[in-house]
Amino acid sequence: MFGIISNLLFPSKHICLICKENYGHNRFICDNCQSSLEVVHEEIHSDSKYIKKVYYSLFYNRFIRELIKKYKFNGKNYLYKAFGEILVETIEKNNLSQDIDMVTYVPSHRRKEALRGYNQAELLARYIAEKIEKPLCRENLVKTKWTEEQSHSNKADRVVNLRDSFHLKKPEKIQKKRILLVDDLITTGATMEECGKILIRNGAKEIIGLALTSSKNN
Numbered sequence: 001m002f003g004i005i006s007n008l009l010f011p012s013k014h015i016c017l018i019c020k021e022n023y024g025h026n027r028f029i030c031d032n033c034q035s036s037l038e039v040v041h042e043e044i045h046s047d048s049k050y051i052k053k054v055y056y057s058l059f060y061n062r063f064i065r066e067l068i069k070k071y072k073f074n075g076k077n078y079l080y081k082a083f084g085e086i087l088v089e090t091i092e093k094n095n096l097s098q099d100i101d102m103v104t105y106v107p108s109h110r111r112k113e114a115l116r117g118y119n120q121a122e123l124l125a126r127y128i129a130e131k132i133e134k135p136l137c138r139e140n141l142v143k144t145k146w147t148e149e150q151s152h153s154n155k156a157d158r159v160v161n162l163r164d165s166f167h168l169k170k171p172e173k174i175q176k177k178r179i180l181l182v183d184d185l186i187t188t189g190a191t192m193e194e195c196g197k198i199l200i201r202n203g204a205k206e207i208i209g210l211a212l213t214s215s216k217n218n
């Protein structure tokens with residue numbers, strides 16, 4: 001009995017942030033989920049004009065693909081904690097913190113956000129900003145044009161489709177700043193590129209991209 005109470009008062013184990021079934025100790029993720037994640041914490045090759053470097057945390061496999069779907073479309077927004085922990089690990093492993101002045105995220109259209117109740121990339125960026133103790137730049141970069149999520153379209157189509165879809169409301173907030181731009185998933189890289197373009201053209205000094213996973217080269 002005392003064991004149960006002391007476990008409640010002083011939990012030595014934490015319920016897994018992904019499956020919410022097993023106990024986890026390694027960054028609060030259970031061994032089962034951990035073994036389904038293919039951790040990389042590496043830079044992705046990028047030929048971007050505006051983004052200096054892009055990093056990603058996990059290899060794009062079926063497990064993470066399904067998890068992201070649940071995160072985006074099935075209201076499982078609690079997953080931001082597990083994802084946030086994994087992203088912070090990528091930042092630590094690559095020593096990125098010293099090159100970052102502020103954190104921001106790829107915005108979604110306000111209508112989409114209203115449907116979901118949250119912006120999945122903003123939740124991640126907020127978590128990261130708190131953990132690495134950098135300011136979060138929010139409600140500045142906004143998406144003004146409605147675009148369908150066409151995961152099957154190629155990069156050239158995406159680029160045309162995304163043209164003039166983003167707008168920066170307060171350029172004075174980002175002057176000469178080195179910005180970490182966060183998203184959950186990179187598909188073609190066109191979205192991140194477009195956001196990077198807006199930030200750089202409006203006075204940001206440098207952009208580093210960070211995504212949980214990337215399906216770009218799969």
Ligand SMILES: [Zn+2]
Pocket residue numbers: 016017018019020021022024029030031032033034
């Ligand atoms: Zn688990």
